Amino acid sequence: MNVFVIGIGLIGGSLVKDIKSTQENVTIYGIDTNDGHLTEAISLGVIDKKASYKDLPSADMVIVSIPVDVMVKELPVILDAVHEDCVVFDVGSTKSMICKVLEHHPKRRNFLACHPIAGTEFSGPSAAINNLFKDKTNIICEVELTAFKLQERALKVFQAIGMRIRYMNPVAHDKHIAYVSHLSHISSFMLGKTVIEKEKNERDIFDMAGSGFESTVRLAKSSPAMWTPIFKQNKENVVETLEEYIQNLTAFKELLLKDDYEGIYNEMNNTNKIKGILKRNTVKQEIE
């Protein structure tokens, strides 16, 4: 099987590493606008060979892992280039615009809209790691629009690397993911900003920051080049989550100003139930 990965970073790189180690007779071809990344990916063993769009007709599977604004421009071109029996899937954090732009593409049945929910705050080929997707959710949108035997080929790969599959429509995906992922990134970036602005003496941050602060600002290390187009494509949902978050923070501040400590206790106590909701995930994380 010839597997092409377009954009060799954390997600694309980790995917092909796992594919290489779980499938037989696989050759991994890498395409990237950054030639240094290609060379690095070969030396790290992430890909087998450099390739370009003109090699796409030989692909059996194409993974498109590039920023979502580039994705909407490149996916139609990529689909034009592949043969009839090739499955192309994306890994973007937004789904509506990507599905919309391919709605009437003659090779729409060759495309599977995916969002594997996994990652770290690192980027580039060196961020590619094995087992990133084990027990993680892969959300697939508009599965009914993909040719059945191409769905099967992709699912076989997802299953082998340990992913759980969940089917959703792209509009619901973008709405939910704004809450459980996009908002977390903004809250983290703005927390980092607030602290950096205030603590001009970086030594103070370094000395006084406990593991709690590190945990809440971890996502502020994420790539702006990747996240800016995500926020742009999911603007409406992200603005809504931000408004609700700001409203909750303002209400908490008002409780403090009114010295309503019973109210503050209750706010925190009610939110403690997140323990139960995330419990299974947490246990899993600790074992890993």
Add this chain to the structure above:
Amino acid sequence: MNVFVIGIGLIGGSLVKDIKSTQENVTIYGIDTNDGHLTEAISLGVIDKKASYKDLPSADMVIVSIPVDVMVKELPVILDAVHEDCVVFDVGSTKSMICKVLEHHPKRRNFLACHPIAGTEFSGPSAAINNLFKDKTNIICEVELTAFKLQERALKVFQAIGMRIRYMNPVAHDKHIAYVSHLSHISSFMLGKTVIEKEKNERDIFDMAGSGFESTVRLAKSSPAMWTPIFKQNKENVVETLEEYIQNLTAFKELLLKDDYEGIYNEMNNTNKIKGILKRNTVKQEIE
């Protein structure tokens, strides 16, 4: 050495576990309003013996690890009870009010105001773990008000369990810690609240939440009984941090509404420097 721990949870319990394993001839006495916690602490090997305030005259060292509102009431009583050669230290996340309340106490020289910056989101005797304080900062306030030989006794213990010491005045401590700790907790609790309110179907949170969301809401599992009095005692600073945080989030939302994606990119790119600031800590965490 007779070491008393008043309040046997995450911090007090972890401290005495480390003291027991690094000092010779130590007996750990536990005092707690919750008798179940005392029994549990003995069975877990966190303390050697149950005790009460009437046993305090035999103490060489007393660790007071109780919520900060109870702390300001109990510390004067505890100091009244100990003998002249005993060092009493607290571990509270606020320092101004605690130092203020003991300002004119006849045994002020027996007291050392401490804030070991370490923890997890768990609580109770079962949360006590070894090596929690290794390479972590312990902030000591108004060190000059503590008798020199009692400072020495406490520092010897802190050094043995691997803590780095930093001296600060209580007002500066409370101002800085509001940014690097208290605000993180509120941002996390309110993020958890925003998502729980929206995602009535908990299955959606569970399936779609990646490690990023878990990281940012981890602190929302913290104890409301411990955190409510911290926010109360540090109200002025916490309100200030909240106002700046809300302002930054609102500015980010405005950039989105104006479609100023260059501005959004720059906001994130400028905050990326948190990588460098937290780098040494992060490396350490990964090694642990």
